[in-house]
Amino acid sequence: MRHVLRIDDLDGGDVEDILARAERARVGSLERIDGSIVSLLFLSPSTRTRLGFEIAAAKLGGSAVCLTETRQTGPGLPPETLGDTLRVCSGMSDVVVVRADSDVMESVVNDARCPVVNGGDALEHPTQALIDRFAIEQLAGPIGNLHVGIAGDLTMRSVTSLLAVLALSAPRRLSLFAAPGRGPTVALPATLVERTEQPSVPEFAELDVLVLPGLPPGHGQKRLDDATRGRWALTPTTARGLPRGAIVLSPGPVIDEIHPDCRNDPRVRVLEEADLGLFVRMGLLSWLLEQA
Numbered sequence: 185m186r187h188v189l190r191i192d193d194l195d196g197g198d199v200e201d202i203l204a205r206a207e208r209a210r211v212g213s214l215e216r217i218d219g220s221i222v223s224l225l226f227l228s229p230s231t232r233t234r235l236g237f238e239i240a241a242a243k244l245g246g247s248a249v250c251l252t253e254t255r256q257t258g259p260g261l262p263p264e265t266l267g268d269t270l271r272v273c274s275g276m277s278d279v280v281v282v283r284a285d286s287d288v289m290e291s292v293v294n295d296a297r298c299p300v301v302n303g304g305d306a307l308e309h310p311t312q313a314l315i316d317r318f319a320i321e322q323l324a325g326p327i328g329n330l331h332v333g334i335a336g337d338l339t340m341r342s343v344t345s346l347l348a349v350l351a352l353s354a355p356r357r358l359s360l361f362a363a364p365g366r367g368p369t370v371a372l373p374a375t376l377v378e379r380t381e382q383p384s385v386p387e388f389a390e391l392d393v394l395v396l397p398g399l400p401p402g403h404g405q406k407r408l409d410d411a412t413r414g415r416w417a418l419t420p421t422t423a424r425g426l427p428r429g430a431i432v433l434s435p436g437p438v439i440d441e442i443h444p445d446c447r448n449d450p451r452v453r454v455l456e457e458a459d460l461g462l463f464v465r466m467g468l469l470s471w472l473l474e475q476a
Contacts, residue, residue, distance in 0.1 A: 186475040188468070189289045189302045191310045191348035198471070199352055203318050205467030206460075209243075210322075214466060217473055220246035223277040225270060226303065227253065227284045232436055232458055233303045233311065237281050240465035246278070267292035274298045279472055299472040304341065312435045313345035315464045317353070319457040320393050323431050327355050330392040335361035336399040336416045338368045342435045343397050351375045355393075361386040363399050363416045365406050386416050388426045394418070396434045396441040418452070419443040426451060433457050 187193060194202075208214040222241040226234050234250065241248040251273065254263040266284060273280045274296040282289065283303035293300045302310055321327055332355040334343060350358065351373030358380040360368065372380060388394055399413050415422070418432055423446050426432070432452045434441060442452060 185299055186472060187293055187296070187300045188310055188472070189293065189300065190308050191313055191345050194352070196352040199314065199317070199349065202314060202467045202471045203464070205470045206318050206463040209463040209466035210460070214244065214470055216245040217241070217469060218245035220244070220278040220473060221276070222246055222248040222469065223273040223280045224248055224250040224303070225273055225280055225282045226250060227266075228304070230283050230303065232461060233283060236461050236465045237303070240462055240469055244466055244469060246469070267295065270300065271295045271297070274300065278476070279469060299476055301468065301472070307341055308345045309341045309435070310345045311465065311468065312342045313349040314468065315457065315461040316346050316395065316433060316435070317349050318464050319433055319453070319460045322460055323453050323456065324393050327353050330355045331357040331359070331390055332393045332395065333359040333361060333388060333391040334395045334397065335386050336363060336397050336441055337366040338362045338397070339366050340397045343368065344370055346395065347373065347376065354379060359383065359391065361416060363408060363413065365402070366399070386422070388422060388430075391427065391430050394426060394430060394432045396432065398434070398439060398441045417441045417443065418446050420445050423449060
C-alpha cells in the first residue's frame with residue numbers, strides 16, 4: 185500500500201507511470217476502477233482538487249463521498265482528531281484524499297487502512313505538481329527540451345512540490361524569479377542546481393514555460409505594493425517580453441498574477457491545465473489502487 189503525501193514518496197518511475205496512465209485517461213483507454221470508493225476529507229476550501237477527484241472517480245466507474253468537517257464532540261469540547269477521522273474514512277474506502285491546512289499528514293496516516301493522498305496541506309500540494317508536469321509536456325513538449333520559469337511567491341506549497349517533481353525529470357533550464365523575501369523555503373534539489381538560475385530581476389524573454397503560482401501582498405514589513413508585485417506577474421508590460429511560442433500556467437485560482445487584459449492572450453493556458461488535471465487524478469487513482 186502506498187501513500188502520496190509528498191513528492192518524495194514517488195520516484196521517477198512512479199511519476200512516469202502515473203502520467204502514462206493520465207495520457208491513457210486522456211485518450212479514453214485507461215482501465216476502469218468499477219466499485220471503488222474514494223473518500224474526500226476536505227477540511228479547507230477547494231474547487232479544482234475536490235471537483236477533479238470526484239469526477240475522476242466517477243469517470244473510472246467508482247464513486248466519491250466528501251466530508252468537509254470533523255465531528256464536533258460537544259459545546260466547548262475539541263472536535264474529533266484528524267487522525268481518528270482519517271482512520272474511520274480509510275476503513276470504509278479504497279482511497280482517501282485529504283485536504284487540510286495543517287502539516288501533520290505523516291503523523292496521522294499510520295493507522296490508515298487504504299492509500300492516502302495529500303490534496304494540499306501547509307507544506308505541499310503533490311497532485312498539483314504532477315498536473316503541472318503533465319500540462320507542460322502536453323502543451324509545450326518534452327520537459328528536457330524546455331526552459332521553465334517560475335515567478336512570484338516561491339514559498340508557496342505548489343512551488344515546493346513542483347521543484348521536487350522537476351528534480352525527478354529536469355528541464356533543460358530553470359529560472360526562479362522570486363519576489364523580495366519570497367524565495368524557495370527548501371534547498372534546491374541537487375539535480376537542478378547546475379541548470380538553475382535565480383535572477384533578482386524577472387526576465388521572461390527566453391522562456392518556453394512560465395508558471396505563476398501567485399504573489400500575495402503579505403503583511404507588515406514584508407508587504408509588497410501592487411507596483412512591485414506586478415513585476416512578477418503577467419501584465420501587458422511583462423507579456424511583451426515573453427516569447428510568442430511560450431505558454432503560461434498557474435495552479436489557480438488566478439487572483440491578479442495574470443492581468444485581466446492578458447487573460448485572452450493565447451499563451452495563457454491556465455484553464456486547459458485545469459482540464460488536464462482531471463486525467464492526472466484519474467491516473468493517480470488507477471496507480472494507487474494497483475499498488476494497494
